[in-house]
Amino acid sequence: MGILRSDRLAAVLLVLAAAAGLVLANSPAGPAMTGLRDAHVGIASLGLDLSVGHWITDGLLAIFFFLAAIELRHELTHGELDTPRKALVPAIAALGGVAVPALVYVLVVRDPALLGGWPIPTATDIAFALGVLSLAGRGLPSRIRALLLALAVLDDLVAILLIAFFFTRELHPAPLLLAVPVVVAFGFLSTRVRGRLAPLVVVLLVALGILTWALVHASGVHATIAGVALGLALSPRVAQRTRHALEPWSNAIVLPLFALTASLVVIPAVGIGALSPAFWGIAIGLPAGKLIGITAGALLGGLLVAKSARAPIGDVLVLATLGGIGFTVSLLMNELAFSGDEAVATEGTLAVLCGSAAAVVIGAVVTLARARTTRRV
Secondary structure, rough: OHHHHHHHHHHHHHHHHHHHHHHHOOOOOHHHHHHHHHHHEHHHHHHHEHHHHHHHHHHHHHHHHHHHHHHHHHHHHHHHOOOHHHHHHHHHHHHHHHHHHHHHHHHHHHOOHHHHOOOOHHHOOOOHHHHHHHHHHOOHHHHHHHHHHHHHHHHHHHHHHHHHOOOOOOOOOOOOOHHEEEEEHHHHOOOOOHHHHHHHHHHHHHHHHHHHHHHHHHHHHOOHHHHHHHHHHOHHHHHHHHHHHHHHHHHHHHHHHHHHHOOOOOOOOOOHHHHOOOHHHHHHHHHHHHHHHHHHHHHHHHHOHHHHHOOOHHHHHHHHHOOOHHHHHHHHHHHHHHOHHHHHHHHHHHHHHHHHHHHHHHHHHHHHHHHHHHHHO
16 A cells, blocks of 8 residues: 555545546547446435535545645644744745736636636645656655645645635535534544543544535535544644555545546637636646746745745745645646536636646746756755
8 A cells, every 4th residue: 555655646646536537528428427427426415415526525525625635734743844933934925926917817718707716726736746746856856845734734624725715606504513523522532542442432533424415415514624623633643644554545545536527527629719718727727827926935934934934936936836736736726616617617617727737847847947057956
C-alpha cells in the first residue's frame, strides 16, 4: 500500500483517469458510460436516490475532503501554518491566487448568466500539484514542498467556504443543526479509540460519519462539507492514523473515479470562436490568473515579514505555476456552478482540463529549471 501514498502515482492516476473519461465519452461506448453515470441508485424514502455520478461527487469525494481537513488541521497546529509568521506569506499568496483568477474570469465573461462560474479557476489540486513537484523537482529543498502544501491547503479551505456559501441551492436548517451534536459526538468518541473496545468505537465512528453525511446532504449544503467537519473534529492522535489508512484508497480509487466521471464529456463540434466565454475565463484564469495572483501575493507577503522568512523569486514561481493546476476541486465547482446548463458545464470541464494541462506544462518547465539551478548551486 505504500506506493499508493506516492504523490507521483496520484498525479499519474488522475491524468490517466481523466484521459480515459474523455476517450470513452467520445467513443461508441460513450452513451453506455454516461447512462451508467446517470443511473439512479439509493433509497428514495430517505432522500438518498442519487445518480451514480452524484454518489461519487457527493459521497466518495467527501473522503477526499475529510483527508484535506485532517491535513489542514495538522498544518495549523504542527506544520507550516502553526504560527502567524509562518502562515502570513502562504496565506496572502493563497488569497492572491483566489482573487486574481476570479477577476480574470469576470473580466473575460461579461454575460450575467455565466458569472456564477467565477469560483471555478480559484482552486488548486493538492494531489496533482504535489505530484508534478515530486516528478520534476528532484533536488529542490523540502521547504518548497512545505510551502506548496500550505498554499494548497489554504486554497482548499477557501474552496470549501465557496462551496458552502455559494453552491447551497436551498438550505434546510433543521438537518444541519442536527448534524452539529453528531459531529461533536464523533470528535469525543475519537479520543476513546484505545484498548479492547477500540474496534467497537471505530464502528460507531463510521456510523456517526455516515449519519453526519446524510444530515448535511439533507440540509441542502454540499455533502462534501460533512467530510470537512469530521476531519477537523477528529482527535489528532487518531487523525494521522486514519489519514495513513485512507490515503491509498483516496489516491487509487476516490480521486481517479471522480476524474473519470467528471471527464465523461463529449467534445463539442464547434470552432474555437464558438466556445462559451466561460471556457476562456476558466482556461485563462487557471494558469495565468494563478501565476499572477500567487506571485503578487507572495511578494506582498514577503514585504511584511523578515528578510530571512521571504521565499526566493525562483521558489515563488514554482509555487505560482503549479498552483494553476485546478483539476479535482475545479471540476467539482464547475459541476455545481453550471448544473442547470449541460452545454456550458461540458465546456467548463474541457476548460478545467485545458487550463490545468497548460499549468502542468508551464509548472513542470519552471520546476525543472529551478531544480537544475538549485543542484548546480
